[in-house]
Amino acid sequence: MRSVKYVLFWLGFIVLITLFDVTKDDVANRKYFKFFPNSITQNTSVNYGDGVGVEFRRAKDGHFYIEAMVHGIPVNFLVDTGATDIVLSVKDAKRLKHHLKYLNRKKTYHTANGTVKALYVEISEMQVGKFIVNNVKASVNVSPMRTSLLGMSFLQYFHFNMSGDKLTLNSY
Known part of the structure; x- marks a missing residue:
């Protein structure tokens, strides 16, 4: 059961990192991130x-x-x-x-x-x-x-x- 939790944790972490990378916007050669509240x-x-x-x-x-x-x-x-x-x-x-x-x-x-x-x-x-x-x-x-x-x-x-x-x- 414990190993399942670790696998789910790391899988979620990888999904978040992938989401973070995919949502980058390149606006006039400046990178901003869509889901941060203080982004452009x-x-x-x-x-x-x-x-x-x-x-x-x-x-x-x-x-x-x-x-x-x-x-x-x-x-x-x-x-x-x-x-x-x-x-x-x-x-x-x-x-x-x-x-x-x-x-x-x-x-x-x-x-x-x-x-x-x-x-x-x-x-x-x-x-x-x-x-x-x-x-x-x-x-x-x-x-x-x-x-x-x-x-x-x-x-x-x-x-x-x-x-x-x-x-x-x-x-x-």
């Missing part, structure tokens, strides 16, 4: 400018910080590849309140520090260097944060590479 949709657009990458240096504390423009308002972000979405601090959300679309729902995140509740929002325009992403999903963390987080809901649209003290964002 008809409402999301990405402008890669001239396609030249943007480089950032590691800070003394070991992290990468990026200044992004949200509707022309500068916001400092800590790059967090472990964060599903962009997470705005309450302070930054207050500065951006007229430029955020509130999606009338809360989202629960399970982090290393425990469970966190957040308000789900959409940023209609966000720019890093020459790269512009429209209608990107984010959340406003009701817990205190020093810096907003730049998570995968933004980073997924780019090829990014960390090498030594340098982080590079490139178009696909």
